[in-house]
Amino acid sequence: LPGRFRKFFSPPSCQVLYSDTPNNTTNCNITTEHCNLLMQAPFTDCHSQVDPAPYITACAETSCKFPTEEGLALSCQFFDAYAKTCGLNPNITLGDWRSPTVCPVPLVSCMEMYCSHNEFCDENNGEPHCLCRALFAAKYTPTNSLGNPAVCMGSSATLTLAGCLLSAKNIDYTTLHLLDESCKGHMDNETHMVTFSFDCSNTCGTEIMSINGSQIIYQNTITMQNGSADIITRQKQVIIDFSCLYTVPDLTSVSF
Known part of the structure; x- marks a missing residue:
């Protein structure tokens, strides 16, 4: 009985090497010539530290097994691997190697995206974004808001x-700012919440208004509009006003 099943056993080792034949639609001369760009600038700045020969050999042998167009695209992975290895040495700066090799910047995939526990990764306009989970978005949807109400405390105000x-509406948070364009939002790396704030040390263009002498409002605006009215832009416009209201007796600790 054991003899009947012996033929199903795996070989005792994985030392058997297999060699794939080149694809008959591949021009190996073209792909090999492309791989040999590792011998030229700007890669030459790294040759004394990292031998390009193994990368060229692996590049040529691998890319030759695919149709020419795919092989050329695949060879870019070997250029990238060599560049990253060179980048481990702080004294080496390769500069732009993608232009001479015609290798595009790779698109970020969801596998490389970090999303918070309130988010999931999906494509939006062909690019990966962290989108809101339905349960998280549900508390904002009824009011069509983009975040939480302003928090007023002492001489400061914060809006998150x-x-x-923002991603769901194709709004890049880095383009947003308060009335003072130097006051931009700060994104928390873990929660991906974006916070805007002003206080007495940095008013960020806050406007102060008095109501009947008994109340004072400190108001600011989150916007992405350019300060010049002469510039016409096709970008989505964002205007989010927020304010803090204080009665006069409460202003003893507030000074702007």
């Missing part, structure tokens, strides 16, 4: 927006 809500 959800990064995933």
